[in-house]
Amino acid sequence: MSTRPPDRLTACPPREAQTFDGDSLFIRYVNLVKLPHTLFALPFALLGVLAASRTNHITARVVALVVLAFSAARWAAMAFNRIADRHFDARNPRTLNRELPQGRLSVTQAWVSVLAAGGLFVMAAAQLNSVCLWLSPLALGWILLYSLSKRFTWWPHLWLGVSLAIAPVGGYLAVTGRWSQPAWVLLAITLAVATWVAGFDIFYALPDAGFDRAEGLRSAVVRLGEFRAIRLAKLLHGVTIPALALFGYGAGFGLWYYMGLITAAAILAYEHQLVRPGDLSRLDAAFFTMNGVMSLTVFGFALLDWAVRR
Secondary structure, eight states: OOOOOOOHHHHSOOOOTTOOOOOSHHHHHHHHHTGGGHHHHHHHHHHHHHHHTTTSOOOHHHHHHHHHHHHHHHHHHHHHHHHHTHHHHHHOTTTTTSHHHHTSSOHHHHHHHHHHHHHHHHHHHHHHOHHHHHHHHHHHHHHHHGGGGGGTOSOHHHHHHHHHHHHHHHHHHHHHSSOOSSTHHHHHHHHHHHHHHHHHHHHHHGGGHHHHHHHTOOOHHHHHOHHHHHHHHHHHHHHHHHHHHHHHHHHTOOHHHHHHHHHHHHHHHHHHHHOBTTBOTTHHIIIIIIHHHHHHHHHHHHHHHHHHHO
16 A cells, blocks of 8 residues: 655645636636625625715716725735735635645735735725725725734624625715715615624634634634524624615615515525534535625615616
């Protein structure tokens, strides 16, 4: 029987979901930041744009700049997250095969992408209006600091939720250059996105609870345990749909929008059926698929409502 050690390919765990085969520099960067995950929150940035259309004209240029700014900010945040967590990723069997632990990209290459994406985000914000420009460093700093939050807070999921909740607020400000009137309209969508993201991020943290505990990292799952953390995710998602409904009322959306919320509520309910204490076997389906479907559903029905009511 051969005693030759397994080669690198067979020794490595399989790739994570939502990554691509190939060894080109472009593919390696795409996998570094899990580019398909952009679909999770980009629809909510565009929802903010739609809400602003009640009082301001929307142009293709503004929409393109919003998409560019959001994508660049998310790229910078994800690449920085991979840099900050690279030593943990190298010790975690679930993340061992990521680009930095495997050496498919260097830390320098990752930093170059962070700086380039961050600069692109600020430039896109500057092309929108002065409010977006002045707020862009604050937004960028907040989303970058998320990567360090597991070192000092039990609630990094809420930090991430607020990070992605910047998207609809930014979309609205990109069009109007001012806060909503009444003010609670943007506060409602902030609450909706923050609770939605925090809830599914708790799901995402479930498989790493043992590793995080051993490494001294913090999360709601480590703090509360699996059963109570899943219950917290249910409570957070219980706030999401009412907050979206309140936002829709304040933003002037109609019947089609609320039909979308009914569909989104059904998707969330199904998601919670997939993940149960002691059974995480269907977590990939819950996280990678259903959350992307939900955000696209809400935006799609909002867009239909906007088109019908024009």
